[in-house]
Amino acid sequence: MQKYLRLVLRCIPCSLLFALCSLSFAQEHSYAPSDIENGRGLYQANCLGCHGNDGDLVEGANLSTGRFRRASADEDLIRLIREGIPNTLMIPKTNLSYGDTRAIVAFLRALPTGGAFVADNREVVIGDAARGEALFFSNQTQCSVCHGVNGGGNLLSPDLGNIGATRTSASLEDAIIDPLSEVRRGQRFYRVTDLEGNTVNGLLLNQDTHSVQLLREGERLAAFLKEELESHGFIPSPMPSYLDVLSPDEVSDLVAFMISLQQEQP
Numbered sequence: 001m002q003k004y005l006r007l008v009l010r011c012i013p014c015s016l017l018f019a020l021c022s023l024s025f026a027q028e029h030s031y032a033p034s035d036i037e038n039g040r041g042l043y044q045a046n047c048l049g050c051h052g053n054d055g056d057l058v059e060g061a062n063l064s065t066g067r068f069r070r071a072s073a074d075e076d077l078i079r080l081i082r083e084g085i086p087n088t089l090m091i092p093k094t095n096l097s098y099g100d101t102r103a104i105v106a107f108l109r110a111l112p113t114g115g116a117f118v119a120d121n122r123e124v125v126i127g128d129a130a131r132g133e134a135l136f137f138s139n140q141t142q143c144s145v146c147h148g149v150n151g152g153g154n155l156l157s158p159d160l161g162n163i164g165a166t167r168t169s170a171s172l173e174d175a176i177i178d179p180l181s182e183v184r185r186g187q188r189f190y191r192v193t194d195l196e197g198n199t200v201n202g203l204l205l206n207q208d209t210h211s212v213q214l215l216r217e218g219e220r221l222a223a224f225l226k227e228e229l230e231s232h233g234f235i236p237s238p239m240p241s242y243l244d245v246l247s248p249d250e251v252s253d254l255v256a257f258m259i260s261l262q263q264e265q266p
Contacts, residue, residue: 038103044181044182048188049204063111064111081105124173125255129256131250135250141254146239161261169255173255177243179237179239189235192214200216
């Protein structure tokens with residue numbers, strides 16, 4: 001009996017240590033939904049172009065698994081994001097505050113559980129497509145100045161001729177009232193600043209270790225060597241929010257029009 005008690009007493013500190021470690025891990029990786037949502041927007045603006053919506057586009061750096069080769073604790077991840085990785089495309093994010101970086105980490109921690117992106121299953125009111133079409137081509141919204149419908153618009157903005165077949169009504173509503181909530185790969189905008197302080201913005205076409213290629217304003221191609229740049233990085237989409245411009249009924253009409261755009265692709 002005494003031998004058994006001595007064994008139990010010896011095990012208590014180990015069990016307590018394990019419990020404390022588990023509690024510490026759980027607390028470190030526990031974030032409020034607002035942290036994750038804020039991090040989602042910051043990820044979209046700063047990381048999506050390389051890592052993709054699901055964090056799995058960079059070979060050898062799948063962010064959706066919850067496991068990171070160069071970091072384990074949250075502070076390690078924060079430092080990695082802010083300082084970057086030398087001789088790689090992972091450049092320092094000096095534009096982000098500590099709080100911003102921590103929010104991105106919250107988003108990354110939520111990726112493996114599927115909790116990072118808000119479920120697109122809410123009910124959306126669908127209005128009148130004919131009124132929505134008139135609104136799309138009106139001076140009030142000027143949607144057609146940038147977006148074509150099987151032609152028209154400009155090359156910096158996606159053609160919407162098949163948008164109704166590829167997007168849900170909820171995501172279309174979001175695109176109208178909160179366009180920064182989801183910016184898709186191939187629609188990211190980028191800014192480069194050369195050593196003389198000249199700045200160029202454009203749609204990112206491609207980048208590698210040494211160079212970056214943009215479609216700049218005026219639909220002109222531009223290529224830059226990174227070694228000749230003072231800074232470069234992603235910027236928010238120029239797509240404006242219509243939350244305070246359109247009424248709820250007008251948003252519903254515009255959603256209805258875009259849902260109707262389901263041109264068959266060759």
